[in-house]
């Protein structure tokens with residue numbers, strides 16, 4: 001039923017040692033990992049952790065994979081890979097349990113600082129100041145996400161970076177990221193998750209690009225309860241992918257299939273596959289079949305509910321750990337006693353590590369808990385006697401909590417504050433002091449690092465104004481962008497641009513025209529139509545020190561990759577507590593052309609999905625160029641949405657095109673006025689300016705503010721300052737009603753407390769709820785136009801002073 005591994009021709013076959021030392025050590029790692037799984041599950045059932053998902057049944061394949069993994073290599077995998085991480089020494093048993101308990105201290109849980117559930121692995125690429133470490137000197141794992149196959153786009157980019165490092169000699173100076181592009185990107189995925197589009201998209205792209213990506217499929221026949229026949233045509237991903245197999249005449253993949261309990265074959269296969277990837281830069285896939293799940297999928301339920309008895313019996317028989325033991329005995333590499341001893345020692349070691357991890361987790365909260373008790377006691381001693389019993393009750397309840405969490409202290413102290421609300425503030429002092437200290441500490445623990453918090457944040461980039469003189473040329477907007485990209489490519493060899501039609505023709509609006517001819521295909525390149533892996537290609541390369549500019553051809557197609565942007569890129573800094581960064585620049589164009597799929601301005605959807613990415617909405621190409629310069633000087637991800645209808649509008653070419661910057665979070669007043677403030681951005685700026693001119697004709701002086709960036713938003717409260725002067729505000733954008741206009745309203749009225757200065761209700765002008773039909777009339781009657789903005793603003797003044805501003809359409 002199954003094939004033997006296919007060993008490629010023309011590739012070196014590294015020798016593998018199967019000496020007793022090596023084999024016993026592997027057995028030890030496998031036993032430790034298995035006991036960690038077994039005990040981890042018990043911890044969940046004892047209520048010490050909320051959920052557990054473990055790597056039991058996959059130990060041998062991962063030990064084999066670890067043997068082929070070298071310093072500088074990268075992993076992009078999923079929640080089953082604990083044995084691999086143990087084998088590399090990148091995860092200790094204590095750290096494993098610390099993550100299970102959600103210990104929010106990087107000293108104990110360095111992968112995610114307790115922010116991800118167990119089985120989410122990551123190494124730290126950055127030091128505590130946010131500077132890159134030497135990635136060639138460490139084993140690297142990009143940070144896992146829970147969404148199955150979500151690791152695939154990034155995996156492509158991690159592999160692609162090796163290609164760039166090997167083929168672009170200008171990158172040789174980046175010797176802390178790569179040694180001649182020798183690094184392999186190892187991917188892992190479960191068999192069921194290969195059904196995801198992201199898997200096929202990434203596999204295809206890796207075949208096209210010919211990058212050193214070594215993909216492992218852990219096949220245990222199920223995806224939770226759903227058996228293989230529901231997931232995969234022919235029930236066998238290896239069989240299914242045969243068309244990808246390279247031949248003498250056609251490049252492609254090198255494919256392997258190997259049984260997950262066959263230690264020798266696994267080790268050999270991984271050595272061969274990794275050598276092919278590393279030396280030839282050919283992608284490979286290893287289908288590891290006949291794997292098992294001894295404890296079932298996760299702690300969410302028992303697999304006996306859905307696996308038939310014969311399958312369970314088969315799994316018991318094919319469990320890789322007893323099989324490994326039998327193989328060791330058969331080959332006289334250890335005695336049964338010796339193996340028993342290794343197993344017992346492993347069990348003991350795991351139990352001890354588990355206890356240490358639990359104790360340090362509990363101890364880490366003890367201090368705050370005791371201080372909360374003391375703070376309540378201190379309040380009890382000064383308050384009026386009638387309230388003391390209530391406080392004593394709160395204190396005693398807190399004292400009785402067996403395993404108090406941080407939230408218990410906060411809830412108790414806040415409850416005490418409520419009880420003492422009528423007491424003099426001085427009587428609540430101990431409580432308020434405790435809260436101040438602990439809320440700040442918990443904010444650092446649980447809310448930090450949405451963005452890079454180091455000096456290299458894009459928010460620290462100083463403004464350099466665009467300079468002009470009498471000789472400054474007036475050109476098409478796209479030429480301003482072209483000059484800016486040219487300057488960036490010339491200045492920084494780490495910069496490269498990819499996307500659909502970006503290479504040969506220099507993008508559909510020609511802001512990269514001629515750049516491929518000038519800088520080569522590696523710097524300015526075409527891609528297939530595959531938005532998620534275009535972004536992933538950028539994420540992976542950015543994780544390895546490069547500065548990609550990846551293009552989503554039209555904003556309307558960002559939906560294809562919003563998952564990758566949201567689940568992977570946007571939360572990368574947050575989920576690693578600043579341990580990794582991917583300063584990817586995403587370029588797109590949108591807002592306003594014509595038609596249902598070319599007018600997109602779904603900013604409400606975007607800004608709510610990608611917190612952690614800067615979202616910049618330049619009104620013209622000069623502002624866009626300045627924003628790209630800013631992003632490149634910082635090191636956080638940013639999405640720049642150019643105005644689709646602005647490439648041929650005339651703009652003046654700044655003299656300092658490669659240097660000037662547009663600061664993030666700083667709106668610009670593009671028209672000064674005294675009666676009304678209109679807040680807008682992007683293509684709507686021109687429409688609002690038209691409306692402002694109409695308003696002027698009827699005696700209303702309008703201040704127009706271009707927010708310029710939505711994330712971050714008006715950090716200095718410039719809009720508030722305007723409203724303090726005009727006392728009236730309109731928010732105008734072309735998203736759906738309640739989309740980004742609701743965000744503007746919330747940021748200004750609530751966030752900046754601008755309601756205090758309003759003499760009239762704030763008004764939102766937005767597009768219709770449906771997408772705009774094709775044609776100029778379709779656009780006019782669906783997206784807000786100058787007349788709409790004028791009338792919304794005029795109505796405010798009519799309500800205030802109907803004599804001066806009579807109703808336009810009624811008596």
Ligand SMILES: Cc1ncc(C[n+]2csc(CCOP(=O)(O)OP(=O)(O)O)c2C)c(N)n1
Nearest residue numbers: 080146147148189190191192193222223224
């Ligand atoms: C995109 C997405 N869909 C659904 C889930 C819920 N889920 C978690 S694991 C899993 C099964 C995955 O099976 P497989 O890929 O075979 O990996 P295994 O767990 O068997 O190793 C599912 C459906 C998820 N995490 N992500």
